[in-house]
Every structure is written in C-alpha cells, then in structure tokens.
Amino acid sequence: MKYTEDHEWLRVEGDLIVVGITEHAASQLGDVVFVELPEPETMVAQGDEVVVIESVKAASDILAPVDGEVVEINADLTDSPALVNEDPTGAAWFFKLKVDDLSVLDQFMDEDEYNDLIS
Amino acid sequence: MSELGRTALHGLHLELGARMVPFAGYDMPVQFPMGVLREHLHTRTAAGLFDVSHMGQVLVRPMSGDMADAALALESLMPIDLCGLQSGRQRYGMFTNDSGGISDDLMVAHRGDHFLVVVNAACKEADLAHMQARLPGCHVEPVPNRGLLALQGPLAAQSLAQMIPDVMAMRFMDVATPAWQGHDLWVTRSGYSGEDGFEISVPNAQAMPLARALLALPAVAPIGLGARDSLRLEAGLCLYGHDITPDTSPVEAALAWAISKARRASGARAGGFPGADRILTELADGPTRLRVGLLPEGRAPMREGTELFATATSPAPIGHVTSGGFAPSLDRPIAMGYVPAPHATPGTLLFGAVRGKRLPLQVCPLPFRIPTYQR
DSSP states (O other): OEEOTTSEEEEEETTEEEEEEOHHHHHHHOSEEEEEOOOTTEEEOTTOEEEEEEESSOEEEEEOSSSEEEEEEOTHHHHOTTHHHHOTTTTTOOEEEEOSOGGGGGGSBOHHHHHHHHO | OOOOBOOTTHHHHHHTTOEEEEETTEEEEEEOTTOHHHHHHHHHHSEEEEEOTTSEEEEEEETTSOHHHHHHHHHTTSSSOOTTOOTTBEEEEEEEOTTSOEEEEEEEEEOSSSEEEEEOGGGHHHHHHHHHHHOTTEEEEEOTTEEEEEEESTTHHHHHHHHOGGGGGOOTTBEEOOEETTEEOEEESOOSSSSSEEEEEEEHHHHHHHHHHHHTSTTEEEOOHHHHHHHHHHTTOOOBTTTBOTTSOTTTTTOGGGSOGGGSTTSTTOOOSTTHHHHHHHHHHOOSEEEEEEEESSSOOOOTTOEEESSSSOSSOOEEEEEEEEETTTTEEEEEEEEEGGGOSTTOEEEEEETTEEEEEEEEOSOSSOOOOOO
16 A cells, blocks of 8 residues: 555555545545546546545545546445545545556555654 | 634643634634534534634623613614613624624623623624724623533533523523522523524633533533534524625625614614615615525535526626535535525526536525524
8 A cells, every 4th residue: 555645545456556545634524525536537647636525624636646547436435425434445445547557656655654744 | 823812611622632723813623523524413413512702792781770771872783673672682683884784793682781792703802892982871891701602402401401400491592690500600592503502601710610511411512613614504594704794784694584673664763773774775675686595406515605607608607605515414515695686586596616517506595404493
C-alpha cells in the first residue's frame, strides 16, 4: 500500500491501481452523504478531480494520483456513501486506474512515512 | 488576529473529545465523537445539549421602572409588538436598519422588570452599541457573567424535569426563573432546532456543573455546531449572515409572520421602526424576491452560494442558495435561497449550477420538517 499527500491510499491489484481515501481522511471529512464517481473509460491526468465526496459538512474531491485510465468504479458508493466512513480502506475503494507502468507508485509514501505525516 | 474567546464550557468540550473550530470569535465545538449525523438524529429522537454561550445576552431595563417605556423604546428598533408581550413570555424579532434590511435576529423575553434580549454572537457588540445609543430611557447591560445552554429534543422536557420539575408547566415561548442548587436559572421553552426544548441562562460558575448534570441523564448527549446547523436548516430557520443579512428585509426573508399586527399599516402602533417604509410597502404589495425552500432532485447537496437558474440553459442566474446541505432526518439534500417572486411558488422547477452542471431542484414550502414545539 502506498499513500499520497492528499490522503489517498493506492493498492496494486494485478496491473491496476486501486484508489481510496485513508481512515484519517474519512474521519476528517465526517459523515459522507454523497459520492460522485467518474464514468469508466475516462482518461485522467495526475491532479485531475476524479471523484467528488460530500460530507454533512463540506464538499471535497479525490485527485487522480497519476496519469491513467479509469477502468472500474465502485458503484456501491453511490447508493451507500456511508461506506466511506465504515470501511475506508476496504469496501470503500473509489476507482481502479490502468497505468502504463506501475513504477509510478515509487514516488509515493509507504505506511510509515504516511503515519509520520498525519501524526 | 485576536485570541479566540472561550465559553465556561470550553474545558468540558475538550474533555468530551470535541473537534473545535473558530466561530464568531470563539473556540467552539463543531462536533463531538458521535459525529454530525448521529448528533443530529440524537437531537431529533432524544435530547441534545448545545453550548450557545457565545451568543449575546443583554438586559434592557426601563429607567422609569415602567416596562411599557422599555417596550416602546425597543419597538422603535424592530417591527415587533413588545407592548403586548406579557411578563413570562418570549417573542422572536429582528433589528431592522434604515433601508429595511435585517441587522440581526433575536429573542426578547419579558422577565418582569426587564427584557432579556438574546442576539447572535457575531453581532453582539454592534447590537449592544445600537441599543445603548438608541434606547436613551433604558439601562442596557450586557451579561458577560452567564453562559447559555440549549437542551433540545423530544426528551428534553422530561430530562430537565428530573432536575427542575417546574419546567414541565412551561409551554412554548414561556419564560421562568427556577432555582437549581441555589442559583437562579433564566429558562425559556424555546430553541433553534425545530424541536421542543429549553434555553437556560446560567451563571458562569454553575455552567459546568449544570452541563455535567444534564449530560449524566441517559437521554442527553453533547451536540456541536455542525448538527445545530443541519437541525435549524431542516426547521427552515434562518442563519444570520447567510439567509438574512443587512440587505434582506423581513418580508423577503419570509419572516412576515414575525411582524406583529400592531406594527403593520392598520395597526395600533403602525411603523415607527427603521426601514418601515420599505417593509410596510413589501407587506402590502409583496416583495420582489422571497426566501424559499429548495429540494434538489438528486442526491448531490447544493451548498451556500450555488447559483440558481430558471432553466437548464438560461444564461443569467435568478438567485442563489443561502444555506444548503444534507438533511439527516429527511435523508436527502435540502437548501434555502432567494428567488424572484414569480419563481417562488412551491412546485416551481429551477436549476442549480453544481460543478459546472445544471441540476434540477424544486421550490418547496418551509419548513422542511414540521417543528414539534409544545404550544
């Protein structure tokens, strides 16, 4: 598992990168009530706003961590946005990205580095 | 920036694990570990305890000793019948400015030989100066030595009655002065959540023990500003500085119900408050724009500032959202905003611009959820 400074986690699954938000981020957001996902087969560039998350308090977004193609989205989140608070690192993954080269993940933090960031 | 103020309950908020935010110059709890959603629902099903000590409490005493003098003086600042307000009763009102806008909304309680005026935290210095300048026949004194707690929800009355049985005899908007542990509490049966409940003014030194005693009751949980906001929005209640401002008149704000008959055109003491020309004209002819309830058709919340359009393609906005978010008790997004009068009829279809998309929403009556006041 790798982590971004925007509090996303990145997990490799075959040749795809699964993207979600960390428990820390979910707790900071508060109760999530709405999630807007991209269309599958969307090409995204690093830094693009890919997902909108609305909590009871405010709106925020998930940025594409790297260039790639969204090949799968977690439609469960549309019906059950509360999953983001209940299981942020498991059932509440947001989308899967297909990238040219998984070594793009090397630039991101490992768990220890991320824990240092949020402590 | 000057240092944030702290209420008498600040230490208790920290002890309870609150997430603190700056609000109107105070370090206030936005939520407790329960979280905004559950705090909201808890208040709707049991009883929530809110620290509203940041709000301004001001006493207005007639120098003559005759409350009619203070009532008439205060009536010169607001379109409310205060001469008709009985001792032991409270009324909602607002200070208006010379152009008919609202400079603050407030509660006035008749406490026998004085009025207690409770005003918004962000306005309290200005309100105090306003009253001191404009009420020459009255002593106008702030009350910095008392905190203010709100206990709200269907179990608020029976909870508070376990400590103070007399509160059961109060009805909505009653004012009483029961004693607790030898200290006078100034209690009103009112609040800002759309629920039955009480606001309790308590000497600062007793605020902590009172809050602890209330929180020890099984139905009572601490509630932060986040849920206070979603509760008042569901109840269709205005947030000063957002839904009502110095530019919006009480009539535009759909607060005409609060303008007493005695102060209207044919009333016994018609006009005589700042901005009366505009306000009485709007009462007679209808306002050009109106605060309305808005129901987004999808699940996406429409937040404050969202521009409203008459059609999916019309170029110019006709209004904007002044408060909006997710309504936990209704399990859907809701909003309030101002639209031109021809678009203010319930059922009118409008569009809100959210992240570049025009999303449909319908004008609806306020409140979104019918309050459960004990009248």
